[in-house]
Amino acid sequence: MVQRQSTLFLPTLREDPADAEAVSHKLLVRAGLIRQVGAGLWTYLPAGWRVHEKVVQVVREEMDAIGGQEMSMPVLTPADLWQRTGRYDTWDDVLIKLQDGSGRDFVLAATHEETVTSHAREMRSYRDLPKILYHFQTKERDEPRPRGGLLRVREFVMKDSYSFDRDAEGLDRSFLAHKGAYDRIFERCGLEAVSVQAESGMMGGRESVDYLAPSGSGENTLVTCENGDYAADLEIARGVPRAASFPEPLEAPAEVETPGIETCEALGGFLGIDVAATSKAMPVVADGHVVLALVRGDDRLDEAKLVSALGALVRPAQPDEIREAFGAEPGSLGPVGFRGRVVLDETLREGQFVAGANRTGYHLRGVEHGRDFEAEIVDIRLSHEGDRCPRCGGALAFHTAIEVGHIFKLGTKYSVSLDATYLDEESVEHPIVMGSYGIGPGRVLAAAVEQGHDERGIVWPASIAPYDVHVLSLAGGSDEVAALAAGVAEALSAAGRDVLLDDRDARPGEKFADADLLGCPLRVTVGKKSLDDDSVDVRRRSDTQDARVPRASVIDWTKED
RNA sequence: CGGGGUGUGGCGCAGCCUGGUAGCGCGCUCCGUUCGGGUCGGAGAGGCCCCCAGUUCGAAUCUGGGCACCCCGACCA
Secondary structure (H helix, E strand, O other): EEEEEEOOOOEEEEEOOOOOEEEEEEEHHHHHOOEEEEOEEEEOOHHHHHHHHHHHHHHHHHHHOOEEOOOOOOOOEEEEHHHHHHHHHHOEEEEEEEOOOOOOOEEEEEOOHHHHHHHOOOOEEEEEEEEEEEEEEEEOOOOOOOEEOOOOOOEEEEEEEEEOOHHHHHHHHHHHHHHHHHHHHHHHHOOOEEEEOOHHHHOOOOOOEEEEEOOOOEEEEEEEOOOOOEHHHEEOOOOOOOOOOOOOOOOEEEEOOOOOOOHHHHHHHHHOOOHHHHHEEEEEEEHHHHHHHEEEEEOOOOHHHHHHOOOEEEEEEOOHHHHHHOOOOOOOOOOOOOEEEEEEHHHOOOOOEEOOOOOEEEEEEOOOOOEEOOOEEOOOEOOOOOOOOOOOOOOOEEEEEEEEEEEEEEEEEHHHHHOEEEEEEOOEEEEEEEEEEEEEEEHHHHHHHHHOOOOOOOOOOHOOOOOEEEEEEEOOOOOHHHHHHHHHHHHHHHOOOEEEOOOOOOOOHHHHHHHHHHHHOOOEEOOHHHHOOOOEEEEOOOOOOOOOEHHHHHHHHHOOO
């Protein structure tokens, strides 16, 4: 079927929306693909939804290819389900809770581990395993801060799949199958996406892999090695910092007065030493106790790493908590004499450094781990510009990126709390071993725009473009030209292409501008000249010049590679 | 949640400081013109000025309180 643009709801805008920052946000709105309803709430207009569904179809095909079985679970779910896994409380800040007319508590699903695991209770035997179940379903998350158009929203469709295996080896196979499927999905969607080891965060899994699509805007930072043998999410990246140059060691810590010195940079300058030979003390509260996290003076604390090291959520300590625990102001805090738990970054394992003296306005020189204080030694520093690759020592590069997919090895967390078990050959009961795998078509779409655009508009990858061919009828009132253009469109459609025919009563400039904005892979222009020699002009969206070709050979330009 | 900003026809904005019954560009409708990169001319339609309260003879404008949205920091597909 040929879609006539004169009847299509495709409200293009001449100017960027005033509140847009991200390129994908601006272009998706301008091209008439999406419209905002509220903060983080978006309507996909007809052409935008076509793109969304094309992404969905690619995902569906690849999920089916690894044996996934599509189903559908509801968005509205009983609160009880979430209470049993504990997420009713631990996910309190993202869950949208509500009651029905008779006062029963419900949760709008933010993901579907609970629901799917409740069904997995019917997998009673090892003979029922393994299985992969998936669906495309709306997720509701009370995001603290939606932003960037489709980049971060409160309601979105996610393909979430769940694997059920009898043991860890089975999970490994399911996990690997998903990795393969995800690589093919992004490849087919024309998206550059890098898989990296990631933080499993609040999902409670053991291992997770993130898919990051480098782009002009985004909320993640992708760290890659110049030699290509390392890639990680910044949150867990293990870049190697430059070596610190420590001053002459001392027999014992020596107090020095450091009036008004509150930052490590100032401290290093004041003492005339390498900033890397100072320490930065970050008092946090975890499980109700004040914990001191120590990183090198030129580093920043990586909260995600600290959280996984402590196995508990952390928050910065309040000023009064700090005074009570240390007896000093921030800026003069240190591990020596502190009676609580100390977590020391690996960079401070060896050598003597300067630390706060827990006496406002004073620091200690020559502080040494083991001799002067005890601590748990963990990697808790945030990598930064200048770090070297942990594998080969090459330079690391940092890119902003969009997280387009995330896969987790869940283990038995959900099957245990929801009692999903099976019997093995010996009639021994075991919890089912699970994995969960998410991908957001909306983000894939936004990332594709971030990666594919020019000053005129979107440049869609062919596989997910709203239409394969955009036929422009420059009739200018000529019925003959209009008929010819319609014929070309019909012929392409008959050949199996998705065709948009611009049959509007508009001037050429406007049609060209809108076509560039919308970004279909191929543009076919039919004008008066076409009547003379039965030829049309074609142009790939990524090109800058038309090619004049015989009408009959247009189809050759639409061949899929 | 903390910080900053914005709310005025469909879109982008001015007016607000210095109260006096709302304006510009684009878009939209009609007529004519033009017709391969957003033509040109003419005539029109369209606004609870975010909401509530207050001050005042009079509030888009001043005051107070809400709400919404955007951007920057802690979370996630």
